[in-house]
Amino acid sequence: MTTSSEPQAAAERELCGLVNGLAQQIAVHVRECAAVLGLTSAQATALREMTGPMTMRELAERMSCEPSNATFVVDKLEKQGLIERRAHPTDRRAKQLVLTAEGDALRERLLGLLVQDSPLAGLTAQQQRTLQGLLEQAIIRS
Amino acid sequence: MTTSSEPQAAAERELCGLVNGLAQQIAVHVRECAAVLGLTSAQATALREMTGPMTMRELAERMSCEPSNATFVVDKLEKQGLIERRAHPTDRRAKQLVLTAEGDALRERLLGLLVQDSPLAGLTAQQQRTLQGLLEQAIIRS
């Protein structure tokens, strides 16, 4: 049995479960916020990652999915008039994605909703800072 | 603009993004570990939650999904000979899910893989304990 001989592994398992639980709660939260604005989860993720003009590939990487998937999601956002595909200024192969005025406004509303009542609201400002530090370290390392 | 007048909100946004990033990394990690064993993410989640015999409903709750979805996933696991639907000892309506010997062995391998190279491996034991405390508080509150 690895259980009794390696308590460290057991602790990591438990922590892994906790992070998974939090991740799931956040996923639900994102879906709910997105639904309020008439978006799906994937669309909300795309909108959230659109911090500025970028190419399809960049967006796909930020969403950690295939470019073909990004194509699908951007299609939907474009149909809703939230995003535009423009010609890339220097690379004629690439598209430059730009949020429209409505897209930008909706993005602001989305970010507001995401913060509100988030699963992290139960932590104090100090605790949030601590958590942020740990997360940054964990993410950078991997 | 809420940005300049509310620095607190900006900090929460950043933290929210970090948690989302970690959640995504973990999702990718789970998928990769599952793929090594010939499983999908949902199948791996089900296997991970099978800490012992339980009903379909219990499993669905642990996976935080609908029972019909659990039916779908258990079907796949059953086809692979990893899990069995038995008659429930006291309630004839319910099924009792039990891992087969192969299912149990695969579960052990999965848990091992999940811990290995997890996005949390970059933290010390002490940091992991701190993180665990914060996550427990965040999850309980919401």
Place this chain on the structure above:
DNA sequence: GCATCAAGCTTGAAACAGTCAAGCTTGAAA
């Protein structure tokens, strides 16, 4: 200049995930 290969994006097919409504069997309670 031109051939070749790689990069960026799209398309179509397919699998997977997830919800919802409807239906069946069974348990529990009036």
Place this chain on the structure above:
DNA sequence: TTTCAAGCTTGACTGTTTCAAGCTTGATGC
């Protein structure tokens, strides 16, 4: 025993995601 609720399954449907294939364009080497 009648009625209602619980457990599970099925089927239809939507959304997500991946993969392979194909097109255009950029970059590299001859």
